[in-house]
Amino acid sequence: MLLFYLAVLSTPEERQKLSFFYEKFKRRLISTALSFTHNQAMAEDAVHNTFISAINHRDKLSSMTEKDFLKWSVIVVKRKCIDILRKDKRYSSTPIEDMGEFMSADTIPVDEYVIQQDTYKRLKGHIAELDDTSRQILVMKYDLQMSMNEIADVLGFTTTQVNSRIARARAKVRTKMGNEALNFA
Secondary structure (H helix, E strand, C coil): CHHHHHHHCCCHHHHHHHHHHHHHHHHHHHHHHHHHHCCHHHHHHHHHHHHHHHHHCHHHHCCCCHHHHHHHHHHHHHHHHHHHHHHCCCCCCCCHHHHHHHCCCCCCCHHHHHHHHHHHHHHHHHHHCCCHHHHHHHHHHHHCCCCHHHHHHHHCCCHHHHHHHHHHHHHHHHHHHHHHHHHHC
């Protein structure tokens, strides 16, 4: 797949930079995409589309540092996942009773799965309401499974600042989820 990306670029510098970014961040981007799609093929498509976007924005690519590219590509791969999931309406018109046929027998019951998915969607909604930096730190920590030192390096913070941002963001989300649960009762 890398050869496809490189063939489109016009200068050796662009090819070398994209090749470096591809090799360095491909696994991390697939991991991020998998956390959204829960489907290997969709995740690979999202990463592929992300690198197509990088080619389409090659004027910006030449001036990007590793940190800049990682930040940009994580955001783009998430958007690409959303686009792919919107196009895949496989479950949207299926009655809840029939959802069992899409799940293997060794997975959780359908009703528990639906509750987990609903909780996950609400949690994502509350995380989306956080400020950009806090949201980005949570994504790096929990979706990308980056260490505190890696997050601090990427964002230019100290590990203490990262720890306190995570604690505050988790507290805000926990409060919102708790208030929401009280409103349902």
